[in-house]
Amino acid sequence: MDCQSKSDILLIDSREKQKAEIDNQLINQVVLNPFGGPMDQYFAYLYIEISRDTIIEDTLNSLIRSDINFRKPLRVKFNGELGVDEGGV
Secondary structure: OOHHHHHHHHHHHHHHHHHHHHHHHHHHHHHHOOOOOOOOOOOOOEEEEEOOOOHHHHHHHHHOOOOOOOOOOEEEEEOOOOOOEOOOO
16 A cells, blocks of 8 residues: 555544544533533634744643543634634635
């Protein structure tokens, strides 16, 4: 199998694991919140909030949390800016 095929398989596997993690988190949110109270809007993502001025320090501090789950898709919120950076161009 060539390198590109291996890379494609790993990418597909990673996306499927992310989808499974999102499904698990959704089930947990529903089970833990059966009466329809407010749900965490970022439950399905690895959400970090950082400042552009201290980007490295803020990122490292966010990633050393004990509750971090690297299987979730990454979403970044820059302090003082509207919207969330989803890694698009």
